[in-house]
Amino acid sequence: MMKYEPPLEKISVNIRETVVGHGEKALKIGGENTLPFHFFEGSLPNPPGLALEILDTEPENWAPSVLEPFEDVVSDPVKWAKKCVEVFGAEMLCLRLLSADPMGKNGSAEEAAEITKIVADAVDVPLIVWGTDMEEKDAQVLTQVARACSGKNLLLAPLVKGNYEEIAKAAMEHGHAIVAQASMDANLTKELNIALCKFFPPEKIVIDPTASALGYGLEYTFSIIEEIKQFGLADKDKMMQMPILCDFGGDCWRTKEAKENREQGILWEAITGITFILAGANLLILRHPEALKLIKEMVV
Amino acid sequence: MALTGIQIFKLLPKTNCKECGVPTCLAFAMNLASGKAELDSCPYVSDEAREKLAEASAPPIRPVKIGKGVRAATTGGETVQYRHEKTFYNPVLLGAMLGSDIAEADLETKLKTWNALQFERVGLNLRPELIALKDVNGDKDAFAQVAKKIAGTSEFNLILMTENTEVMKAGIEACGFKRPLMYAATAENIDAYAALAKENNLPVTVKADSVEGLIPLSEKLSEMGLKDIVIDSGSREIKQSHQDQVTIRRAALKDGNRALGFPTITFPCEMSSNLDMETLIASTFVAKYGGIVVLSDFAGESLFPLLLERLNIFTDPQRPMTVTEGIYEINNPDENSPVMVTTNFALTYFIVSGEIEGSRIPSWLLIKDSEGLSVMTAWAAGKFAGDDVGMFVKKSGIKDKVKQQELIIPGYAAAIAGDVEEELPGWTITVGPREAAHIPGFLKAK
Numbered sequence: 001m002m003k004y005e006p007p008l009e010k011i012s013v014n015i016r017e018t019v020v021g022h023g024e025k026a027l028k029i030g031g032e033n034t035l036p037f038h039f040f041e042g043s044l045p046n047p048p049g050l051a052l053e054i055l056d057t058e059p060e061n062w063a064p065s066v067l068e069p070f071e072d073v074v075s076d077p078v079k080w081a082k083k084c085v086e087v088f089g090a091e092m093l094c095l096r097l098l099s100a101d102p103m104g105k106n107g108s109a110e111e112a113a114e115i116t117k118i119v120a121d122a123v124d125v126p127l128i129v130w131g132t133d134m135e136e137k138d139a140q141v142l143t144q145v146a147r148a149c150s151g152k153n154l155l156l157a158p159l160v161k162g163n164y165e166e167i168a169k170a171a172m173e174h175g176h177a178i179v180a181q182a183s184m185d186a187n188l189t190k191e192l193n194i195a196l197c198k199f200f201p202p203e204k205i206v207i208d209p210t211a212s213a214l215g216y217g218l219e220y221t222f223s224i225i226e227e228i229k230q231f232g233l234a235d236k237d238k239m240m241q242m243p244i245l246c247d248f249g250g251d252c253w254r255t256k257e258a259k260e261n262r263e264q265g266i267l268w269e270a271i272t273g274i275t276f277i278l279a280g281a282n283l284l285i286l287r288h289p290e291a292l293k294l295i296k297e298m299v300v
Numbered sequence: 301m302a303l304t305g306i307q308i309f310k311l312l313p314k315t316n317c318k319e320c321g322v323p324t325c326l327a328f329a330m331n332l333a334s335g336k337a338e339l340d341s342c343p344y345v346s347d348e349a350r351e352k353l354a355e356a357s358a359p360p361i362r363p364v365k366i367g368k369g370v371r372a373a374t375t376g377g378e379t380v381q382y383r384h385e386k387t388f389y390n391p392v393l394l395g396a397m398l399g400s401d402i403a404e405a406d407l408e409t410k411l412k413t414w415n416a417l418q419f420e421r422v423g424l425n426l427r428p429e430l431i432a433l434k435d436v437n438g439d440k441d442a443f444a445q446v447a448k449k450i451a452g453t454s455e456f457n458l459i460l461m462t463e464n465t466e467v468m469k470a471g472i473e474a475c476g477f478k479r480p481l482m483y484a485a486t487a488e489n490i491d492a493y494a495a496l497a498k499e500n501n502l503p504v505t506v507k508a509d510s511v512e513g514l515i516p517l518s519e520k521l522s523e524m525g526l527k528d529i530v531i532d533s534g535s536r537e538i539k540q541s542h543q544d545q546v547t548i549r550r551a552a553l554k555d556g557n558r559a560l561g562f563p564t565i566t567f568p569c570e571m572s573s574n575l576d577m578e579t580l581i582a583s584t585f586v587a588k589y590g591g592i593v594v595l596s597d598f599a600g601e602s603l604f605p606l607l608l609e610r611l612n613i614f615t616d617p618q619r620p621m622t623v624t625e626g627i628y629e630i631n632n633p634d635e636n637s638p639v640m641v642t643t644n645f646a647l648t649y650f651i652v653s654g655e656i657e658g659s660r661i662p663s664w665l666l667i668k669d670s671e672g673l674s675v676m677t678a679w680a681a682g683k684f685a686g687d688d689v690g691m692f693v694k695k696s697g698i699k700d701k702v703k704q705q706e707l708i709i710p711g712y713a714a715a716i717a718g719d720v721e722e723e724l725p726g727w728t729i730t731v732g733p734r735e736a737a738h739i740p741g742f743l744k745a746k
Contacts, residue, residue: 004515006511007554009550215421215650216650255654261601264602271583274584275609278587298577
């Protein structure tokens with residue numbers, strides 16, 4: 001019998017390492033030169049980043065089982081942020097600037113920047129700041145946020161084809177990282193990264209391929225992440241070597257399967273997250289603290 | 301490993317007799333290599349060549365069938381490492397474990413509960429396939445009795461778990477007709493287990509304490525003519541087990557290692573003491589290369605997400621999931637309820653119907669066949685054109701169900717409003733929201 005040698009694949013390039021936040025609690029994501037959990041053939045210096053999300057406005061229509069852990073703090077984003085860190089052990093937060101949503105309250109960019117500053121000053125963990133998902137409004141909101149929180153190394157999201165220039169310039173000037181979002185398409189992801197890298201440091205870019213929940217398109221996200229990782233690691237494409245972020249907590253908790261059963265909802269979010277980590281995601285934005293706990297136990 | 305045309309040519313008689321229908325053996329070999337011809341068309345091929353060709357054309361990971369009849373299930377047969385390279389074919393089989401000392405009444409309750417765990421989705425019936433019956437005390441009669449009961453009164457296929465030959469024999473006698481999977485042949489009992497598997501024509505697991513340790517065992521079975529093999533590398537720790545799944549799949553696909561070209565069996569039930577963590581561990585094997593996943597129990601809230609994860613991961617990426625064209629009733633609509641229309645892409649349907657359901661407003665949802673495209677793509681590709689949509693609404697029979705004549709079309713297909721109107725005289729065409737999330741607000745404002 002021939003001696004068995006496990007077929008290992010050594011990869012000579014790394015996913016870029018991106019730092020979010022500043023000071024002692026700053027977090028690094030990415031940096032690996034192999035696929036997720038492949039400790040046997042490469043190095044993965046940083047476990048996946050796990051952020052809990054908070055809103056700058058009291059949530060509407062959240063399922064009771066995902067509202068319950070935050071019920072006492074939802075009216076105050078600072079208290080909400082502190083509870084996530086102190087009680088639920090979040091090592092990163094994502095603040096969603098719902099107040100500025102043109103489809104909702106349509107608050108001003110200045111107001112949104114002010115709230116962000118207050119939250120960013122109140123906690124020492126790294127902060128992702130998520131705009132309104134409206135291209136034009138986000139150009140105003142996120143540039144204001146960049147200015148107001150100069151030097152805090154926030155992760156600003158989402159930058160898309162139509163607004164990346166203004167926001168990235170403000171981010172660069174004030175020392176922030178950014179999320180480049182292109183929907184479910186490896187080519188569009190690459191195009192946007194190329195455009196950004198003409199003036200923006202690649203190590204401060206995180207890719208958002210847009211994520212869908214379990215049962216609602218998970219397989220598309222799963223495969224697009226695997227493809228991007230293959231391009232970045234196996235094909236050594238420098239424009240595909242940025243860490244990948246997945247934002248799906250909200251989508252999970254909008255499903256009727258999560259709304260109708262707390263335990264099922266938590267597993268819905270946790271399984272969605274684990275599946276994306278297995279595909280190659282480096283940073284997850286989660287909604288339920290129990291889902292955070294389960295995933296943490298798996299990956300750390 | 302597939303052979304090239306030239307390699308195949310070397311195995312042919314090289315007489316150019318033309319009886320296969322092509323002028324030369326070389327041309328025939330090329331056709332074989334590209335799958336355009338069958339070896340049986342050559343009347344003169346030697347038995348030796350036939351065997352070599354059959355072996356070479358066998359899939360790199362053997363598909364193994366467990367069970368008989370309509371509930372028979374196949375695992376293995378995969379040809380790629382990543383689903384986007386082609387597709388995965390045979391969904392991971394899900395099982396739960398029972399001990400052979402289970403009391404009869406408890407067994408009945410379990411079987412009843414587990415049989416009821418079926419879920420409907422996109423016209424599919426999602427359910428787990430296996431019960432792993434574990435010999436806990438060497439009592440072969442008890443083992444046989446439980447096996448018989450499961451085989452006779454449930455729709456589950458069986459894994460017979462014992463390393464004791466006598467107990468295994470009794471189990472096979474009780475449920476062999478259902479083609480159970482034997483678990484497990486080890487270095488100690490392999491001769492007896494191979495004989496049993498051969499005699500009863502059953503799939504058999506080999507278990508070792510490492511991937512390397514599996515090789516002599518599976519080779520031994522193969523030499524004895526056994527083909528339906530499942531492998532267990534023995535690890536019960538998540539990191540090692542994940543590594544084993546990855547390297548086994550890679551060895552079979554990339555190195556053509558026949559001794560590892562079999563589906564694997566994994567045991568999250570032995571890797572964690574609580575069902576939530578166990579479920580998450582199981583989810584990693586669903587995504588990454590488990591062949592069979594055995595849990596300690598089936599519970600709805602953990603099983604359903606796993607079944608859906610499996611459905612998602614094993615969906616053919618080249619073929620979108622669709623729902624059937626027709627009228628869907630949501631929240632018990634009546635003759636005054638609003639009528640909406642959208643495409644038959646399964647995700648579109650789930651998201652739209654989910655939002656309508658969440659709004660609690662009784663509604664009619666018409667699903668038009670758009671070849672599985674989402675609204676924006678279907679509209680751009682002409683699969684959701686105004687006249688088609690109008691014609692479909694006319695023929696759908698919705699007219700007989702409602703008094704009012706207003707049709708709400710998706711915001712992304714706003715451009716078809718005029719054409720739909722032309723096709724549906726007397727109807728008001730209203731353009732709805734672009735995003736499904738805005739549907740409840742839209743319906744409430746009406």
